[in-house]
Amino acid sequence: MASWTESQIIEDIQVVFPTRDDLVSRGIGDDCAVMRQSHDLVTTDASIENVHFRLDWMTPADAAYRCLTSNISDIAAMGGQPGPFTLALGLPKSMPFDDVHGIITALRTCIEDHDLRHCWLIGGDVVRSQTLMFSITMFGSCPGYAPVMRNGARPGDDILVLGSPGLSHIGLSILARASDNACVPGANQTNARRDCTSQITADQAFNIFLQAFRRPIALPSIATEIARQALATAMMDLSDGIRTDLPRLLAQSGCGARVDIDALVPTAEMREAAASCGLDPVSAMLCGGEDFGLLLTSPPQHSDAIRHLALHFGTPCRKIGKCTRASLEWFESGLPSDRKDTSFTHFGERNT
Secondary structure (H helix, E strand, O other): OOOOOHHHHHHHHHHHOOOOOOOEEEOEOEOOOEEOOOOOEEEEEEEEEOOOEOOOOOOHHHHHHHHHHHHHHHHHHOOOEEEEEEEEEEEOOOOOHHHHHHHHHHHHHHHHHOOOOOOOEEEEEEEEOOOOEEEEEEEEEOOOOOOOOOOOOOOOOEEEEEOOOOHHHHHHHHHHHHHHHHOOOOOOHHHHHHHHHHHHHOOHHHHHHHHHHHOOOOOHHHHHHHHHOOOOOEEEEEOOOHHHHHHHHHHHHOOEEEEEHHHOOOOHHHHHHHHHOOOOHHHHHHHOOOOOEEEEEEOHHHHHHHHHHHHHHOOOEEEEEEEEOOOEEEEEOOEEOOOOOOOOOOOOOOOO
16 A cells, blocks of 8 residues: 555645745635636546556556646637646555656646646645546636637638647557557466557657657647637637547537548658558548647638748648538548548447
8 A cells, every 4th residue: 555645645736836826815725726817718627547548558647647738728729828727636545656746747747848827736636546537627718819619610711720630549559559469368468568568668669659649738829829819710629539529610610511631641650650550540630539739710811820820839730621501521532531430439429
């Protein structure tokens, strides 16, 4: 059994996240945090071991980083500036304190990697749990401008994707293939999987994909600027993949689209990595999730401004289609596509 206490964990959190007087008048240590300013946006995201992550594929610190990135991405999807957040942390009693401390410092690293001024842990709860779990509630703001909803797309709008779809899914597939290969009769499967994961991590060719899966980076800076300049009519983050998320945006907007799958061109590195685990790289770009890029619609006269912003922020930008008055249609090589939808769903539902 580990030799830490709840009070020790809270004390460690207070060291890594001391009270920010510019955000709260009362922070960690009381029953509630007392905010100094109002926030327009709020989001909650949970991450549970063996549902959202596996500890033979990533560290507890990686899992915490990913959960925080998901919340940052949700605020960014509205064009908001990520702000203070609370954390409910469920810990198995057997977890070493070094891993617990790694979780806390990974949250701080995630904030720094995203260069966020007002994003800070201000409170929460620590409980004993059968498995490791996180639940984060984050506040965000849109000072002086309106948040971008999903319901503003109109026929004639361009459909743009910002970020690098498919990287995280390829990383997941690499780890899954390695894990399957490690499951040999008579072997200690947990140790074999971890050994195989360690070998893969040492392969420099896979680093970009494993990093995208374990410690993804969201796009809050460019999203904020797009919203501030009112360049997008609708926007959401790509947490579940283009094939799943685009129908959601279109349903909210009440329009259809014609999508050109050929606009999703994988790099040579993506093709090579995907081939190593028997994956179609285009399907990974279309159906893979948890890259936390942005899917947005924009009037054609604003698309060039978005491309210039993407160039400024070093963010890949692709036009993948146009909104229409008709239904959603997927095309490939100029013909209607019969490509299978391989998107992950929690409850087995599929978009039609």
